[in-house]
Amino acid sequence: xxxxxxxxxxxxxxxxxxxxxxxxxxxxxxxxxxxxxxxxxxxxxxxxxxxxxxxxxxxxxxxxxxxxxxxxxxxxxxxxxxxxxxxxxxxxxxxxxxxxxxxxxxxxxxxxxxxxxxxxxxxxxxxxxxxxxxxxxxxxxxxxxxxxxxxxxxxxxxxxxxxxxxxxxxxxxx
Amino acid sequence: xxxxxxxxxxxxxxxxxxxxxxxxxxxxxxxxxxxxxxxxxxxxxxxxxxxxxxxxxxxxxxxxxxxxxxxxxxxxxxxxxxxxxxxxxxxxxxxxxxxxxxxxxxxxxxxxxxxxxxxxxxxxxxxxxxxxxxxxxxxxxxxxxxxxxxxxxxxxxxxxxxxxxxxxxxxxxxxxxxxxxxxxxxxxxxxxxxxxxxxxxxxxxxxxxxxxxxxxxxxxxxxxxxxxxxxxxxxxxxxxxxxxxxxxxxxxxxxxxxxxxxxxxxxxxxxxxxxxxxxxxxxxxxxxxxxxxxxxxxxxxxxxxxxxxxxxxxxxxxxxxxxxxxxxxxxxxxxxxxxxxxxxxxxxxxxxxxxxxxxxxxxxxxxxxxxxxxxxxxxxxxxxxxxxxxxxxxxxxxxxxxxxxxxxxxxxxxxxxxxxxxxxxxxxxxxxxxxxxxxxxxxxxxxxxxxxxxxxxxxxxxxxxxxxxxxxxxxxxxxxxxxxxxxxxxxxxxxxxxxxxxxxxxxxxxxxxxxxxxxxxxxxxxxxxxxxxxxxxxxxxxxxxxxxxxxxxxxxxxxxxxxxxxxxxxxxxxxxxxxxxxxxxxxxxxxxxxxxxxxxxxxxxxxxxxxxxxxxxxxxxxxxxxxxxxxxxxxxxxxxxxxxxxxxxxxxxxxxxxxxxxxxx
Numbered sequence: 001x002x003x004x005x006x007x008x009x010x011x012x013x014x015x016x017x018x019x020x021x022x023x024x025x026x027x028x029x030x031x032x033x034x035x036x037x038x039x040x041x042x043x044x045x046x047x048x049x050x051x052x053x054x055x056x057x058x059x060x061x062x063x064x065x066x067x068x069x070x071x072x073x074x075x076x077x078x079x080x081x082x083x084x085x086x087x088x089x090x091x092x093x094x095x096x097x098x099x100x101x102x103x104x105x106x107x108x109x110x111x112x113x114x115x116x117x118x119x120x121x122x123x124x125x126x127x128x129x130x131x132x133x134x135x136x137x138x139x140x141x142x143x144x145x146x147x148x149x150x151x152x153x154x155x156x157x158x159x160x161x162x163x164x165x166x167x168x169x170x171x172x173x174x
Numbered sequence: 175x176x177x178x179x180x181x182x183x184x185x186x187x188x189x190x191x192x193x194x195x196x197x198x199x200x201x202x203x204x205x206x207x208x209x210x211x212x213x214x215x216x217x218x219x220x221x222x223x224x225x226x227x228x229x230x231x232x233x234x235x236x237x238x239x240x241x242x243x244x245x246x247x248x249x250x251x252x253x254x255x256x257x258x259x260x261x262x263x264x265x266x267x268x269x270x271x272x273x274x275x276x277x278x279x280x281x282x283x284x285x286x287x288x289x290x291x292x293x294x295x296x297x298x299x300x301x302x303x304x305x306x307x308x309x310x311x312x313x314x315x316x317x318x319x320x321x322x323x324x325x326x327x328x329x330x331x332x333x334x335x336x337x338x339x340x341x342x343x344x345x346x347x348x349x350x351x352x353x354x355x356x357x358x359x360x361x362x363x364x365x366x367x368x369x370x371x372x373x374x375x376x377x378x379x380x381x382x383x384x385x386x387x388x389x390x391x392x393x394x395x396x397x398x399x400x401x402x403x404x405x406x407x408x409x410x411x412x413x414x415x416x417x418x419x420x421x422x423x424x425x426x427x428x429x430x431x432x433x434x435x436x437x438x439x440x441x442x443x444x445x446x447x448x449x450x451x452x453x454x455x456x457x458x459x460x461x462x463x464x465x466x467x468x469x470x471x472x473x474x475x476x477x478x479x480x481x482x483x484x485x486x487x488x489x490x491x492x493x494x495x496x497x498x499x500x501x502x503x504x505x506x507x508x509x510x511x512x513x514x515x516x517x518x519x520x521x522x523x524x525x526x527x528x529x530x531x532x533x534x535x536x537x538x539x540x541x542x543x544x545x546x547x548x549x550x551x552x553x554x555x556x557x558x559x560x561x562x563x564x565x566x567x568x569x570x571x572x573x574x575x576x577x578x579x580x581x582x583x584x585x586x587x588x589x590x591x592x593x594x595x596x597x598x599x600x601x602x603x604x605x606x607x608x609x610x611x612x613x614x615x616x617x618x619x620x621x622x623x624x625x626x627x628x629x630x631x632x633x634x635x636x637x638x639x640x641x642x643x644x645x646x647x648x649x650x651x652x653x654x655x656x657x658x659x660x661x662x663x664x665x666x667x668x669x670x671x672x673x674x675x676x677x678x679x680x681x682x683x684x685x686x687x688x689x690x691x692x693x694x695x696x697x698x699x700x701x702x703x704x705x706x707x708x709x710x711x712x713x714x715x716x717x718x719x720x721x722x723x724x725x726x727x728x729x730x731x732x733x734x735x736x737x738x739x740x741x742x743x744x745x746x747x748x749x750x751x752x753x754x755x756x757x758x759x760x761x762x763x764x765x766x767x768x769x770x771x772x773x774x775x776x777x778x779x780x781x782x783x784x785x786x787x788x789x790x791x792x793x794x795x796x797x798x799x800x801x802x803x804x805x806x807x808x809x810x811x812x813x814x815x816x817x818x819x820x821x822x823x824x825x826x827x828x829x830x831x832x833x834x835x836x837x838x839x
Contacts, residue, residue, distance in 0.1 A: 022514065029530075036534045036571075039809035041542065051546060051556035070558050082363065087699045092257070113697065115778040115789050118759040120749075 049129060057132065058105045070129050071107060072136065074100040077122020077145075079108075092116055092145075096126050107132070111140045119147035126142045177242050180230025181321040184271075187278075188311040190216045195304035202297035213300045214285055220307060221278040228262060231320055236262055241327045244268055250333035252725050257334055260344045264334045266628050268346060273464070274310050276348075276355040280384075281307060284359045288380050295377070298366035302592035305497075306358055309490045310382045317483055335681070336753050336760055340406045345653075348423055350395030354460045356388020357429060361457035364450055365512045367500040373446060373689045378436050386816035388435060388500035390809065392426045397805040408761040408776050410695060410793035412801070417563045420465035421463035422542040424536055428456040431532040438522045441587055447502070447509040448529075454498045461491050517589040524582035531575045538567050565690070569622070573629055576683055579676045580633025583640050595769030599632075602639065626687040634680045640673050663814055671815025678808030682798055688771075688797025697778070709794045711773050713746075714739040718788050726755040732777045732788050734765050749779040771796045 049068040057064055057071055073096030080094040092111040097103040098121050109128050120126075129144035190344070193568055194216035201209025231244070235258045240246040248264040249257075264268040281303045289296060314320060360381040367377035399419065400412035413419065432452040438445045465487035502509070515522050542547065542559040549557035583748070584598050609631045610624050618624060641659070644666075648658035663670045698706045700715040707713075716733040723729045729750035746764040753760075765774040774793040 017565065024518070025515065028518075031528060036538070039570060040538055040567050043563045047560070047563045047566075048545070049558045049560065050550075052556050084699060087704075088697065090699075115791065118761075 007070050010158045035040055054105050054107045056106060056107060058136075061132075061136070068129070068131060069138075070127060071096070072127045073097055073107060075120060075122060076100070076103060076106070079106075080116075080120060082116045089113055090115075092120075093116055094120065094126075096128070107138050108136060109140060109145075111145050112142075113157045114140075114142070114145060117145070120145075123144050125150065132135065176230050176233050177239065177321040177323070178463060180227040180234070181228040181315075181319065183223045183230065184311065184315050186320075186457065187220045187227070187274075188315045190220045190223065191304050191307045191311055194220070195301050195308065197302035197305070198297045198304055202515055202606065210297045210300065213239070213304075213638065214296070215288065217278075217285055217300060217303065217307075218282050220311075221275075221282040224271070224278045225312075227320075228271060231268060231271060232262055234257055235259075238331070240329070240331050241323055242320075243324050246328055246331045248332070248334050250331040252291065253333055255406070256534060257339060260599055261334050263347050264338055267314065267318040267322075269351075269548070270310065270314050270318050271320045273347070273355065274307070274314060276351050277307055277310060279364070280355050280359055284362070284381070284384060288363075292363075292366075294370050294372055295363060295366040295380075298342030298369040299362050301369075302362045303358070304364040305494070307360070313483055313486065317486065333753075333755070336751070336758055343402050343406070346398040346402055347393055347693055349398055350392050353388050353392025353422075354394050354425065354464060356384055356391060357456050357460050359384040359388070360432075360453050364453040365498065365501060368450070368505050371505060371508060375440055375504060378439065378449070382436070382734055383818070385429065385433060385815050386796075386812060387796075388752070389426070389429050390812040390816065392422065392429065393812065394805075394809060396503075397425060397802075401802065404798075406760070406762070408763050410693070410763075410774055410776075410791075410795065412689075412798075415539075415561045417466060419544050420539050421466040424543075425456050425459035426533055427536040428459055430454055431536070432456060434525050434528050434532075442445055442513050442522055444511050444522065445511045446511060446517070447506070450502055450509060454495075454502070457498075458491060458495060461487065461494070465491070478608060519585060519590050519592060519595070521582070521585045521587045521590070522831045524578065524585045528575070528578055528582065530572050531578065534573075535568055535571050538571075539564070542567075545831045561751050571676075572683075573626060576629050576633055576680065580629075580636035584636070594783050597731050598639075599636065602632050602635040605635055605669075608776070620691050623687055623691045626691075626702075630677075630680050632682050634677065635675050637676050637680065644670070667817055668815050671811050671813075671817075673809055674814055676811075676813030678804045678806075678811055680804070681807055685797045685800030685802075685804060686801065692796040693793060693812075695791065697789065697791040699787070699789040706790070706792065708773075709771075710739055711738075711794065713773075713775065713790070713792065714791070715788060718785050719761045723751065726753055728752045728754055730777070732790070734775060734790070736773055736775075742775075746773075746775050748775045750777055767799055769799055769838070772798050 005103055047068075050064070050072045051070050051072070052060075052064065054071060054073045057069070076095045076097060080092075082090065084090045090113055092114060093109060095106040095108055109126070109130075111128075118170050125148040127146040128138060128140045128147070129146075130138055130140040132138045194213040197209045197216065198213035198744055200214060201211075202205060209565065212467070218673060225468040231242075235245050235249045236255070238245070238249070238251050243357075244267050248261040248268065253261070261268065285296065288299075308369075315440050340352065360473050363377040363381045367373055377548070378598060396419075399422070403409075403414075404412040433445055435449055435452060439449050439597060455622075465484065515526065517523060543562055545559045546556045580602070581595070581599065584595050606628050610628045612622060613627060635689040643663070644662040645655065645658045648661060653661065663674075694708055696706065696708050700706060702715060702717055705712050705714040711806060714735045714737070718730060718732045720730045721729065729748050729751050734746050734748070736744045736746055744766040746766060749762050751760045751762060752758070759776060761776055763774050763776045765772045772795040776791045776793075778789050778791050
C-alpha cells in the first residue's frame, strides 16, 4: 500500500487538496447548472404557446388576442373554403368548434399558402398554431395547421409506433 | 380454438411468473437451491408459453379468424402473408404481446448465460425479472387481451393501417422494443447486485454486452423511425421533437450516459452510486416511454387512444421506483468510495463532463416534453414548447458534446498535461479552420453552421488520428497497414468501437447541420409544361395520371423532369395513394438523392384532378444522406464494441476463479 509510507503532513495536505478540488467541482457544477438554466429560460422566453380549446379562447378573448396559441377543435365540414389565387398564393379557411354535434362558439381559421390537406374533412380534429385578432379570426403560422383523423390515429397510436402526435398540414399522408 | 390455446398459454405464463418470483425468494431465504432452479425453469417455461401465444395469434391472423377482435382490427383477407405476420405488432394488444415475447426471450437468455458465472445474483435477478414480467403479462391477460372475441363475426377485417405497411415501419417497432426490453437486463442485474450486496463490477461486466446491444437496437429504432417519417410522412423532415419521439430518445440518452460512466467505475472504482442511478433512470424512462406512447397522457387536449393501461403503468413505475430507491438507500455505504477526481483535465473528468451534458440534454427534453403538464400544475394554463425552442436550448449543448467527443480521447486517467493536449489539437484546429474558411469562401455565411462545421471537422480529425496513431504504432512493430488496423480494432473493441461510433455521430451531425440550417422549400401550382426553380435545380411538370394499384388502392402519379444546371438529371414520380376502402390517402414523395443533397418532391392537392395541373411542394435538403450514412457507420461501430472478445472473457473467467478461490484482492 503506497499510502502507508506517506508522512502525516502529506496526508493532511492531500486531504486539504482534495477538499479544495471538491469545492472547485461544486462551484463549477453550480455555475454550469446556472448556465443550463439560463439557456433553457432564454430559449423559452416568449416562445412558448398556450393550449386552448375554442370555448376557453372565447372565455378569455381579450387577454389572448395577439398571443401565440395552439387551439384544438373539430372541423365543421361545410365551412371549408379553398381559393387558389395564383401559382403560389392560396387561402384556406374553415371553422372549428369544441363539440361537433352541438357547435357553440366557432373559431374562424385562416391558412395562407398551404395546400388543402386530405385530412381536412368534416369532424376531423384540427390543431392550429397562430394568433387571433380582435374579430376572432385566427391566422395560422406557416406549417401551423395539424390534423388528426380519429379512427386512423387511434390505430397508429395503439400500434405504439412513433407517429408524431400532430401532423404538419403539408402531410397529406396520414 | 387456436385463440383459446393462446390465451390459456398467456394465463399459464402469468401464473408461472408469479411462481418464479415466489420460488426464487423462498429458495434463497431458506437456502434451498432446488427452489431457485425451479424458478429459473419457470422463467424458461414463460418464454415458451409466450412464444406459443404469439404463434397462436399469428395463426389466427393467417387463418383470417375475424372472431378474434385483434385479427379483425389489424388484418384483412387480401393482405399479403408477410404483412399478416408483422400485424402481430400492428396494434396495441398485439404489440404488448410482442413486448412480452422479447422480454421473455431476453430474461431467459440472460439468466441461462449468467447462471453458472453469477450464481449469487440469480435468486435476486429472478425476483426482479419476474416483477417486470408479471406486470406486462398482467396487461395482456387482463387489460389488453389480444385474443378477445367479437360477438358477431365480421366477413372481413380492417386491414393494417397503410402507413404501417412501409418496410421501415415493419422493422422500426421491433427495433425500439428490443432496445427498450434490452435495458431491463442491466436493471435486473443492478438490482440483483444491490439486493445481494455484491457491489463490485460484476453486474456491469456481465451485462455490458446486453447494454450495448440494447443501445444499438434503440439507436436503430430511432433512426429507422426518422427514415420512415422522411419517406412516408411527406413533410420533408425526419425528427419533430414530438412527445412520442422524445419518449424513445430519453432512455437512449440515459443509456448513453451510463455506457460512458461505467468506464469510470471500472477504471477508478468511482461513480458507483451514479451508475446505479443511471441504470434505474434508464429503466424508468423505458417503462415511462412505453406508457407515454400508449396513453396519450401528454397531448390530453387531443388524445384518442385513452386506455385503461395508463394508471396501471403509473402504478408500476411508482412501485419499481420505490423498490429501487429502498435498495439504493439500504446499500448506500457500499456505493460510496474514497476515490475522487484529482484533476479537471483527466479522462474521468472528461467522462464527468460528458455525463453532465447528456443528463442536461435529457433534463431539458424531459422538461419540454412534459411542459404541458408542468405548466398546468404551476400556472393553471397548459403551455406548449415547439421544435424551435428545443433547437435553441439544445444546440449549444450538442455542440459542446461533439467538441468533447474529439478532445476527451486525448486525456489520460488521473491527470493529463495541458501542454500535451495543446500540441495534439493545434494541427487539427488549423485544418478545421481552413475547412471552414473554404466554406466561407464558397458563400456559407451562417455563423451557427460555420461553428458547427468547425467542431465536426475538428473532432472528426482528432478521432481519425486516434486510429492513425494506434495503427502506426502497430506498423512500427512490423505489421502491415491492414492487419495493424484490424488488430487494433479487435484487441481494443470497446475503445476503438467507441471511436468508430463517434465518427458515425460526427457524420450524422454534419448532415443534421446541413439540413437544419440550409433546407429550402417552395410550393407551387403548375400547368403541364410549366417549371419551377429551387437552388440550382429546375423542375418541369409533364402530366398526372391515375391508375388502380393492388388491393383497394388508387394511385395518382405525377411525372416531372428534374434539371440541374440546365441538364436533365432525373425524372421523378411523386404520387398520392388512396386506400378506397378506408378512404385513407397517403402522399409518397420521390426524391433525387445525391451525396450533397436531396431534391424531394411531393404531389399535394391533386383535387380537382386534371391531367395537366397539379400542386407540388418541393424541398431541397442539403447533406441529408450524410445522416443515413452516419447511422450505418454508427451501427457498425456498436457491433465492433459489442462483439464477443475471447481475451476479455478469459480475463473475466480468471477473475471469477480468483474470486471463487478467495485469492482476489
